[in-house]
Amino acid sequence: MIKVNELTHDYGHGRGVFDVSFEVGKGETLGFLGPNGAGKSTTMRHLMGFSKPQKGEVSIGGLDCTAKPSEIMKNVGYLPGEVALPEGLSGRQFIKMMQDMRGVRNDERVRELLERFKLDPSGSVKRMSIGEKRKLAVVTAFMSDPEILLLDEPTSGLDPVMQEEFISFIREEKVKGRTILLSSHIFSEVEALCDRIAIIKDGRLVSTVDAAEIRHGLHNIMTIEFENAGDFTEFGRQELDFALRDRSSLKCSVVVDDEDINRFIRAIRRFRIKSFAEHSVTLEEYFMHFYKNDKHFGGVSYA
Ligand SMILES: Nc1ncnc2c1ncn2[C@@H]1O[C@H](COP(=O)(O)OP(=O)(O)OP(=O)(O)O)[C@@H](O)[C@H]1O
Ligand SMILES: [Mg+2]
Structure with missing residues (x-):
């Protein structure tokens, strides 16, 4: 129309x-x-x-x-x-x-x-x-x-x-x-x-x-807290879509779409992890990513 x-x-x-x-x-x-x-x-x-x-x-x-x-x-x-x-x-x-x-x-x-x-x-x-x-x-x-x-x-x-x-x-x-x-x-x-x-x-x-895709969670954000700085650094070298890397808290957030989930699991298997959280991107977060002109999900902590 x-x-x-x-x-x-x-x-x-x-x-x-x-x-x-x-x-x-x-x-x-x-x-x-x-x-x-x-x-x-x-x-x-x-x-x-x-x-x-x-x-x-x-x-x-x-x-x-x-x-x-x-x-x-x-x-x-x-x-x-x-x-x-x-x-x-x-x-x-x-x-x-x-x-x-x-x-x-x-x-x-x-x-x-x-x-x-x-x-x-x-x-x-x-x-x-x-x-x-x-x-x-x-x-x-x-x-x-x-x-x-x-x-x-x-x-x-x-x-x-x-x-x-x-x-x-x-x-x-x-x-x-x-x-x-x-x-x-x-x-x-x-x-x-x-x-x-x-x-x-x-x-x-x-x-x-x-x-509908957004209502079902458009992208998933995985936030991983590492036990030690060595693992944090090593994990940061992986080919992943990082949203956030915070050395002081040893936390990384990664954007993981459904099709990337296996690759993501393979990548984290060999690291010592203290905590792990997942959440999906709301329309607001998705929009803000364009709004703020960031390549990634602009420094927002998803932990
Ligand atoms: N007649 C015009 N002459 C010169 N520049 C114009 C004209 N019309 C629009 N623009 C420019 O084009 C751009 C887009 O303006 P537009 O009004 O479409 O934005 P918008 O997305 O509706 O923004 P908002 O959310 O603020 O309403 C602006 O930079 C505006 O200054
Ligand atoms: Mg307008």
């Missing part, structure tokens, strides 16, 4: 998006994660047809987003990362303006959404709090009951109760078979909602993982 193919937009000084490719299938929710400035909003803006790719194509439901921006606008529920609302309107007037723009009249749905997100639209948009503005954007994004949703950090600015409400709302949308691209910095939200997760960094896609 959503297709991004080698999307490139270079804003200079290494900024922008470069050769980004991914797809979101019908009924699928793809989480889009990455540090500030990674290119999430830029990718989404291209999908909405607001910016034109310098190279590559973006399409939604087979429609080229660059060539058919008005059709994209009609069919897609877009929640922008930064909500810019026209001043001098009340919330109610803004909703009406958006209904006119999209050519929809769906007062019942609007009423339901206002009720659900506890928003009073009578006040002026200018005087609304950040959270109220976000809620107004939620109402206008969802009022036409769109099949495809582009949600750019949808819960930022919402209080914890409203964040939860929003997550259960999206769960219901998933049940209805919606196709969703969701950018977020909140791991629990991503874990709760996404089927797959794509990680973008410095404008490039660095990893795509199955959420």
Whole structure:
């Protein structure tokens, strides 16, 4: 349903998006994660047809987003990362303006959404709090009951109760078979909602993982404490994926995937070990590994 193919937009000084490719299938929710400035909003803006790719194509439901921006606008529920609302309107007037723009009249749905997100639209948009503005954007994004949703950090600015409400709302949308691209910095939200997760960094896609894989433990970290410094040093020479080597505590942490487990066991057999612990990498740890720009799992102690 959503297709991004080698999307490139270079804003200079290494900024922008470069050769980004991914797809979101019908009924699928793809989480889009990455540090500030990674290119999430830029990718989404291209999908909405607001910016034109310098190279590559973006399409939604087979429609080229660059060539058919008005059709994209009609069919897609877009929640922008930064909500810019026209001043001098009340919330109610803004909703009406958006209904006119999209050519929809769906007062019942609007009423339901206002009720659900506890928003009073009578006040002026200018005087609304950040959270109220976000809620107004939620109402206008969802009022036409769109099949495809582009949600750019949808819960930022919402209080914890409203964040939860929003997550259960999206769960219901998933049940209805919606196709969703969701950018977020909140791991629990991503874990709760996404089927797959794509990680973008410095404008490039660095990893795509199955959420189920993460729930089952993506990688295992083995932490071994040695009895003596000689063994600690010798073990450090093994060809393994070390996450941490701490001489003062004589501890090593090693990333061991399921297919590496036999090799790992062979490697530790001849050493004298004081303690041994295993744990699996959560989405948060996995993400932080990209976030912090470390080759390995960045000096975090997994003991
Ligand atoms: N129109 C533009 N002109 C110049 N630079 C731009 C433009 N749009 C985006 N950029 C740059 O591209 C990079 C990606 O920005 P983008 O807003 O996509 O990041 P993001 O992943 O959404 O980050 P955040 O988590 O902070 O929302 C940034 O370095 C930004 O400054
Ligand atoms: Mg953004």
